[in-house]
Amino acid sequence: MTEIAFQDAYPEDLSHCYGCGRHNPQGHQLKSFWDGEETVAEFQPEPQHTAVPGFVYGGLIASLIDCHGTGSASAAAYRAEGRALGSEPPLRFVTASLHVDFLRPTPLGPVLKLRGTIEEVKERKVVVAMTVSANDQVCATGRVVAVRLPAAMA
Numbered sequence: 001m002t003e004i005a006f007q008d009a010y011p012e013d014l015s016h017c018y019g020c021g022r023h024n025p026q027g028h029q030l031k032s033f034w035d036g037e038e039t040v041a042e043f044q045p046e047p048q049h050t051a052v053p054g055f056v057y058g059g060l061i062a063s064l065i066d067c068h069g070t071g072s073a074s075a076a077a078y079r080a081e082g083r084a085l086g087s088e089p090p091l092r093f094v095t096a097s098l099h100v101d102f103l104r105p106t107p108l109g110p111v112l113k114l115r116g117t118i119e120e121v122k123e124r125k126v127v128v129a130m131t132v133s134a135n136d137q138v139c140a141t142g143r144v145v146a147v148r149l150p151a152a153m154a
C-alpha cells in the first residue's frame, strides 16, 4: 500500500467533503490506498449508522462507495499520467453516477472493507467498480462514474 491516503493528497480547498474530507470533523474521513492494481479502504461503523438494529444503514454504504470511488478515480488518473499523487495541477473528480447493489444485510460491528477495481480511465472520466465486505463476505457492490470537476464547482 502507498503511505499516504489519496484523500490526504487532496488540495486544502477540496478537503471538506462529508465522506472523505480531512477537514470535516463531522464527516466520515474515509482514507483510500493502493493495493497493487486495486484500491482499498476501511471504515468502522458506529451505532448511529444503524438501519435496523444490528445492521448498517444503506446510505452510509453508498457514501463510502461514493468517496472510495472518487478518490480511486483521482489516484488512477495520476497513475495513468505517471504523476505523483497530489502533484500540480490537481486532477479533481466528482461523482457523475453512483450505483449501489445491496446483496445481503451488512452487520453493524465489524470493520467494513472496500475494494476498488479501475474499469476505465479516460482524460475526463474514470469508472471504478467496488465491493464492500464485512467478515470477509461481500455485502454490497458499487460502481462510480467520476468526471473531472466542472468549472461551476471549482
Ligand SMILES: CCCCCCCCCCCCCCCC(=O)SCCNC(=O)CCNC(=O)[C@H](O)C(C)(C)COP(=O)(O)OP(=O)(O)OC[C@H]1O[C@@H](n2cnc3c(N)ncnc32)[C@H](O)[C@@H]1OP(=O)(O)O
Pocket (backbone or CB within 6 Å): 006, 007, 009, 010, 011, 014, 017, 019, 020, 066, 067, 070, 071, 074, 075, 078, 085, 086, 090, 091, 092, 093, 094, 095, 096, 097, 122, 124, 125, 145, 147, 148, 149, 150
Ligand atoms: C489523489 C489526489 C487528488 C487531488 C484532487 C482530488 C480532488 C477530488 C475531490 C473529491 C471531492 C469529493 C467528491 C465526493 C463525491 C461527491 O459527492 S461530488 C458531488 C456530487 N456530484 C455532483 O454534484 C456533480 C454534478 N454533475 C455535474 O457537474 C456534471 O453533470 C458532470 C458530472 C461534471 C458531468 O458533466 P458533463 O458535461 O455532463 O460531462 P460530459 O463531458 O458530457 O461527460 C463526460 C463523460 O462522463 C460520462 N457521464 C457524464 N454524466 C454521466 C452519468 N450521469 N452517468 C454515466 N456517465 C456519465 C459521459 O457519458 C462522458 O463519457 P464518455 O463519452 O467520455 O465516455
